[in-house]
Amino acid sequence: MTYIENYIVIDPTCLIDVLKSIVTSVPIIASLRQGRLTKSDLANIWSSKKFSHFLKHEEYFRQLLVHYDILSEMRRYDRESGKKIYVDCYLVPCMITTQNTSTFVEKHLTTDKCVGFVFEFSATDVPDAIPCRLIASILSIWNVKSYENVDLLYSGFVAVVLDRQHDLVVQTEHNSMAVYIVFKERKELITRDLASCVRECLEQNLARISEVYSLSFTSDNLTKRYVPFDVKLKSGCLSPTCLLDAECKQYRNQLGVCDNHKYVTPKSELDIWYTDRTTLQCTDSCQGILDAVLSMLLNDAQLLRICNSLTKDEVRKMAFHLGVSNTKLDAIGSDSIPMNKFYSLRICREKYKSCKDFIKAMQTAKINRHTMCQVIS
Structure with missing residues (x-):
């Protein structure tokens, strides 16, 4: 297998041409409108006279697109065994134009089933590439959720399966990205340290992705964070405007009450995103795994x-x-x-x-x- 670190690119403009080859192929590869691209599709694109020189290092350029989250390998795992199922297809979130017309949000992103937080960017004009790359990184980890026989992958929206009872939803909202964990029955049963793990994983991924664009933004306090976004917790009412700064410690000592709806959010529901694993200890009577x-x-x-x-x-x-x-x-x-x-x-x-x-x-x-x-x- 060819690894990208074994190569040095002496003409950076060729990388722009690699991206251009995907973006300009929508009329030729109709499936790109749904954000899907097979290896044979990619080979066909690069077989054209304009891009044929990429075929000489086809594996390198393909891995480069995956590394930078332009292409996301479609992963499927058997729910019973956990074994990987091979799928000859890539997902390309940045090319998806289809809007979410499903009833999933209305029926499942509800105050009784889910909790959420938001990545809020400090700038009003955020490059579309940032949320697209975060969605691509999510797709490289978990299976897309199928709902009413349709994959929940749309422009600025994705729902994936964490396990049999938990789903993860990410959607773009103005200059922010909202993240939700949905439990099949009710939100009180959400596994606490799973929520914390998801938040940490996505936050570090977004920091890595956004670092590339950080020089495009100005900040009065560059030492606070080199990436221009903050984490804010959603009130239990789930309104886009009812948010609490995750770094604020005040909510840890009292219930969270949103000003707009007077919705009371329990302290445990806000703390779920920052669960301390050291407090989860076995008792002396623990006999281990069954x-x-x-x-x-x-x-x-x-x-x-x-x-x-x-x-x-x-x-x-x-x-x-x-x-x-x-x-x-x-x-x-x-x-x-x-x-x-x-x-x-x-x-x-x-x-x-x-x-x-x-x-x-x-x-x-x-x-x-x-x-x-x-x-x-």
């Missing part, structure tokens, strides 16, 4: 929760004891530490390693095996 569970493969939500409990070095040691080589781990190449940890553990799972294998690797790596208890519970 035998019936040990043979199961972990799902993506469980892998993400493990990542939030371990350091990058601990994850790497555990992956090594699960049979993953350093070469394989080094090839991940993600700049985001949470994503690097997540992809490392996903490689382990794709080697069909069970929950029992993970626990054994934890013990070998001198990691408390009870870490898994909180993830499986």
Whole structure:
């Protein structure tokens, strides 16, 4: 396999031409309007006289587009086994023009089923590439949710499946991006540290993505944050205007009451995005994981929760004891530490390693095996 770090680009304008080859292909590749592109479609685009020189390094340019979240590999995982299902297709969020006409938002983004927060940009004119790239990075992790036989992927909107009970929704709202976790029954049952893991993962991904554009913005306090966005928590009423600064500690001592609707948001609902994993400890009577569970493969939500409990070095040691080589781990190449940890553990799972294998690797790596208890519970 060809890796992009093995190449040096001496003519940066050729990278612009690579992007141009995708953007200008809508009339030729009709599926691009729905944000889908197969490898054969890409080969056909680059077979034209205008772009034929890209075929000489086809694998390099394809990986480059994936690395910068222009193309997102469509991932499918069996819900029962967690095994990867090969799909010869890329998703291209920046090319999607279809608007969300489903009833999903009306029926499921409700005050009784979901909680949310917002990435609010400090500038009014934010490049479309930023939210598109965040959506692309989300699609590289989780399966798109199918609702009424339609994939919930639209312009500025995506819903993905975290596990059997939790869905993640991201949608663009003016100069912000709203993030919601939806529970199948009611929001009080949302797994607390899963919400915290999702927030941390997306925040660090957005920071990495936005850093490229940070020089385009001005700020009076560049030392506070090199990326021009803030995290704000949504009131339980879910109104776009009822937001609370995540860095404000006042809500931790009292109920959150929005000024516009007088909706009372419980403290626990606001705290859910910043759950302290160190407070989740097993009792002395804990007997570990049930035998019936040990043979199961972990799902993506469980892998993400493990990542939030371990350091990058601990994850790497555990992956090594699960049979993953350093070469394989080094090839991940993600700049985001949470994503690097997540992809490392996903490689382990794709080697069909069970929950029992993970626990054994934890013990070998001198990691408390009870870490898994909180993830499986």
